[in-house]
Amino acid sequence: MKPLLGPRIPIPRNAHIYPLRTSPNIIAPLTVAVPPSLKPIALSRTLRNNLFNSTLASTHTTSTDVQPGLFLQPPNQATASGTQSTPMQEYHKLVASGALSSDDYQTRIIQKLQALHDLLALYDPPPPAGPPSLLSRLFSRPAPSATNTDRPQGLYLYGDVGTGKTMLMDLFYNTLPARITRKRRVHFHAFMLDVHKRMHAAKAAGAGDPLEPVARDLASEAYMLCLDEFQVTDIADAMILRRLLDALLERGVVCVFTSNRHPDELYKNGIQRTSFLPAIDLLKTQFDITDLDSGTDYRRVPRALSHAYFSPLNSDTRAAIDAQFSALTKGIPVKDGATIRLWGRDLTVPRSAGHFAQFTFAELCGRPLGAADYLELTQRFGTLFVADVPRMGLGEKDKARRFITFIDACYESKTRLFVSSEVPIFEIFSDDSSATSGAPVSDHMRAIMDELSLPAEVVGAASMFNGEEELFAFARCCSRLVQMGSAEWMEHAGMR
Structure with missing residues (x-):
């Protein structure tokens, strides 16, 4: 030009x-x-x-x-x-x-x-341009x-x-x-x-x-x-x-x-x-x-993590995350079992108050929900609590994919997220059976984890994913979880 x-x-x-x-x-x-x-x-x-x-x-x-x-x-x-x-x-x-x-x-x-x-x-x-007239539809050229x-x-x-x-x-x-x-x-x-x-x-x-x-x-x-x-x-x-x-x-x-x-x-x-x-x-x-690859990863700039992720799953953890929910929703009427309409289907919200909602992992990822459902959900609620996230292995691969899709939706919608999990959040995708068997980790997966500055234990997650797109989606999810757990994210996200 x-x-x-x-x-x-x-x-x-x-x-x-x-x-x-x-x-x-x-x-x-x-x-x-x-x-x-x-x-x-x-x-x-x-x-x-x-x-x-x-x-x-x-x-x-x-x-x-x-x-x-x-x-x-x-x-x-x-x-x-x-x-x-x-x-x-x-x-x-x-x-x-x-x-x-x-x-x-x-x-x-x-x-x-x-x-x-x-x-x-x-x-x-x-x-x-307005709708074409009958004559233009009949005589116009492609x-x-x-x-x-x-x-x-x-x-x-x-x-x-x-x-x-x-x-x-x-x-x-x-x-x-x-x-x-x-x-x-x-x-x-x-x-x-x-x-x-x-x-x-x-x-x-x-x-x-x-x-x-x-x-x-x-x-x-x-x-x-x-x-x-x-x-x-x-x-x-x-x-x-x-x-x-x-x-x-x-x-x-x-x-x-x-x-x-x-x-x-x-x-x-x-x-x-x-x-x-x-x-x-x-x-x-x-x-x-x-x-855009200049060799600098702007998500690796150190940030002070807020208390957004809770583990392991025990009475103390459940009490802590419930206390967080109560503190944020103070003065707002809490509803139990409210129903919302998502793309022609009903979804029960176990616990909600204004723009805050609480689910279990099974309720969000144990049923056939997709990206459109999660996007709509994150637009309705600025802050989401997800309880009881398990360690996922090969037997839970479909649930793992849904959880990654859910995290992507939360990230895109600037949703504030609190999670309680069986193991630290970055270890939930680790296939425990392979991790304990000493299965080798691919060089490609090690490179991804090194670039994201994730803990060494997370490298064990490579056993449950295969294919370039799966590995990339997993790496992006881990990177976003790091960012969404920062004090900066907690301060600015969740506004509705």
């Missing part, structure tokens, strides 16, 4: 509603006055959702996914000088405050986000493939666990130019759930090709799309992603994705992967593919 210079800079159709700065080619952003007393932690759930305009499995949920202790300003907040904050300015503020360490490699990534930010300040996207030449190139940021992907995305999203009101920041898994729901509704309404109206509506709602943790594991997602991405790009949607995988590694060894290869080619040609 050629840079837009001098008189070649396009003037937006709606430029008359924005005041001009001294340079006739620069459009001044609208500022948002935020009272000094307004702190992010005190925002109501509705206001937070509106501020961040982020969607999870349903329209009322949000996932800002900001690193604990790094809660940025509300998006588009004006700085003291009256000009709007930018990604580079916010990054320097975090470094100056000591919240982040100076990192030359990460600074170069911020420069890419800054460059995209500057292009978006001048970008004039196509207007929202849309060309991702050839919107005015659209700035998207970014695809990938790197291992702890490279700061989510922090960078939120920093970018929260400093988008104020004129960008059609925007969305969402976790990839939740985004695909939303897409499938929309396609189902389109089919029910009689659409011949349900993907077209879905892409049209998504583009009309947001021309700036930020997807966190782009990782394809489902064949249904793989089959539609190429056409969906192509349709969104053609409609002028600018995308920023984060992922743990280079595009070539996506859906590796997946069923009918050849059908997904065109999506990989699209990512590689339409996005700036950027590796």
